[in-house]
Amino acid sequence: MTGASTFKTLLIWLGFAVLLIVLPMVFASRTSLTLMNIIGVWVVFALAYNMLLGQSGMLSFGHAVYFGLGGYAAIHMMAAIKSQRLGIPVAALPVVGFMAGMAAGAVIGWFSCRRSGTPFAMISLGVGELIAASGLMFVSIFGGEEGVSGDRSAGPEWFGFSLGPQINVYYFIAFWVFAATLAMWAFTKTPLGRLANAVRDNPDRVAFIGYDPQRVRYLVFLISGGFAGLAGSLSAVNFEIITPEKLGALNSGAVLLMAYIGGAAVFFGPIIGAVLISLMQSMLSDFTKVWQLYLGLLFVVVVMFAPYGIGGIVAQVLNAVRKGELAEKLPGWLMGALGAIVAFGGAIMAIEMAYRVREGGRPFTAFGSAFPHTALSSWAIAAGLIALGLAIVVVAVRWRRRGSLGAALRLKEVAP
C-alpha cells in the first residue's frame, strides 16, 4: 500500500469512529438509541455472514445458529457472573460470544466445509433446522419458548462504566462494532482472506498451488462463526434475553437478505444492508403492514438486476468518479434510477390497494390525492406507472449498450 492510500484508509476508519461517537449526540432520543443498538448488532452479524457469502462464496442458510449460540453463551456467563461473583465485567462478554460461536463453527464446520456450493447450502439448512429444533427441546440450556434472561448490571465495572444507562449500552455496542468491523476488514487483507477469495473464484487452482480449499473454507467458517457469536452476545447484552427463535430460519434468512441487498461483493456492502433493512423494519412497519413484501421485492430485484447489491452500485459510482467518467455515465444511470423509482412506485400503489381489497381501511393516498381500491382508474394508474417505469429502464439499459439516446429509442437492434 502506498503512503497516500494508507493515509486515506486511516482517515476513513477515524471518520467511522467519530461517526459512532457523535451519532448518539445527534439522535439522542430513547427510540433512536434503541434502534441504533439493534443496527449495531445486525452490522456485525451481516459482516460476519458476508465473510462466507461474499468473500468465500459459501451460501449458508443456517448462520443464525452461531449467532444464537454466542448469545446463549453470553447470557449464561452473565448469570454466572451474578451468582458466582466472577470478577469479569459484563462489557467483556463479546469475547465469550466469539469463542462460543467459533467452537460451534469448529464442530459443525468440520463436516459441512467438506462440501461447497449447493450441498454446502443444504447442509447448513439441515444443521440450522436441527439446532433450532433442539433449542426448543433442551429447556435447561435454551429456556424453552421464553428463552433465558440475564442482568447486565451484574459484575464489576471497568473504570466506573456500568451498563445501566442506555447511552452506556450504546457506547458498549459501538465499541464492539468498531472493533469487530476493523478486525473483519483486517482479515480481508491477510493471506487467508485472499486465499478465501481465490477459493471462491477457482478452488481447483488453489489446490494446484498447494493449498487445501477445504481447509481454507474451514478456517474462514470458524472465524465467521466467531464474529456471528460476537454479534449474538451483543444482542444478549442489549436485550438482556435470548430466545430459541434467534437460532432459527427467520434470523438466518434476515441476515442473508441484509448481506446480499447491501452488496456481498464489497466489504462495506453488508453494513449498508444492515442499516437499510433495520430502518425499514422499524420505520416502514409504522406505515404499512406489508413491508416484508417490499423487502422481498427489493431482494428479488437486486438478485436479478444488481448482483453486487447496493454496495456494488456505490462502488461503481465511486470508480467512475475516480476515472473521470461520471459525466459520461451519469445520465444513463439517472434515467435507469428514475425508471426504477417509477416502477417501484407503481408496484407500491398496486400492493397497497391489493392489501385494502381484503382488509379495508382508509384508501391509499399519495401526493395529496387518494386512490380508492374500488376504482378501476387507480388500478390503471398503478399498472401504467409500472409499465412506464420498466420502459424507461429498458431505454436506459439500451442507451448504455448502444452509446446514444437516439439509437436507444429505435426499437430494432442497430449493428454496433
Add this chain to the structure above:
Amino acid sequence: MMETIVFSTLNGVLYGLLLFMLASGLTLIFSMMGVLNFAHASFYMLGAYVAFTLGSVTGFWVALILAPLVVGLFGAVVERFGLRHVHKNGHVAELLFTFGIAYLIEEIVKLIWGKNPLPYTPPPILQQPLFTLWGTHYPAFRIFMMVVAIAMFVALWALLKRTRVGLIVQASLSNPHMVGHLGHNVPLVFMGVFAVGCAMAGLAGVIGGALLVTDPAMALTLGPIVFVVVVVGGMGSLGGAFVASILIGLIQTFAVAVDASLSDLLARFGILVSNRSDLGRITLAQVAPMLPFLILVLVLIFRPRGLMGARES
C-alpha cells in the same frame, strides 16, 4: 400394538407419498436444469390456495385439474422472466433467486388470503370412510391421494423414459448445444420442464392442502423436508426420491406413534439417564421433526451422493 403398526405404516406411506409428489417435481427440475428450486414448496402452497379459491366456484374436481395448470403457468412466467436471466450468474445466484421467490410468494399469499388457515377440505364423496379398522374409519381421500401420487410417478417415468419428448428433455441436459443445432428450442424445453415441475408441486398442493392445513406457514414446514428427501434420495434420481420419501414418511410417523423417551432407548444400551434431566424427559415423538435433518446431515457426511444418486452434486 398391531393396531399402531398398521396405522403408522398406512399413515407413514401416505405422508411419504405426499412428500414424493413434491420431491418428484423438485427432482425433475434439479436433474434437468441443475437448479435446486428453493421455492418449490411455495408452488405447493400456491396450488392449495388456488384450488381453494377455484374450488369454491367450480367444485373440487375441476380445481384438481385447473389449479396445477395455473401454478404451472405461473412457474413458466417465473422461469421465462426471472430464472433465465439469473442463470448466467451461476448456481448460487439461482438458489438465491428461488429463495427470494419463496419469500415473495409467502408474502403475496398473506396479502391475498390473509394469515389465518383456510377451511379447505376434500369433497364429501371423498370424506366418507372407505374401510374401518379397529373401529377407526379410514377416509377415502387418503386412498385417493395414494392413487394420484402413484399415477403421477408412473406418468412422469413413462414421459421421460418412453416418449420422444423425454428423449429431447434428457438430451437437452447433457448436450444443450447439440440439441439446439438439431432444431429444438432448448430454452423452451427448460421453461417447459420448470413449468411441469411447478404444476406437479401445485397438484401436490391441491391434495396436501386438503389433507393437512392450508395456511401461509405450509411452505415453510414442508419445504426443508422436501430438500432432505431429494438430497437423501440422491440428487436427480427419481427412484431415489421415491425410496427416500417413503422412508422419511415412515420414520417420522413411527417416531410420533412410539411412546418412549430417549432415556428408555438409551437404557437398552446400558446408558442410564436421570428422568429429571432434559435428555431423560424428551420423548421420541418430540424428536420426530428433527429426524429428517439428522438423516440429511448423516447422509451428506457418509454418503454424499445419497441413496441412489449417480453423481455427487
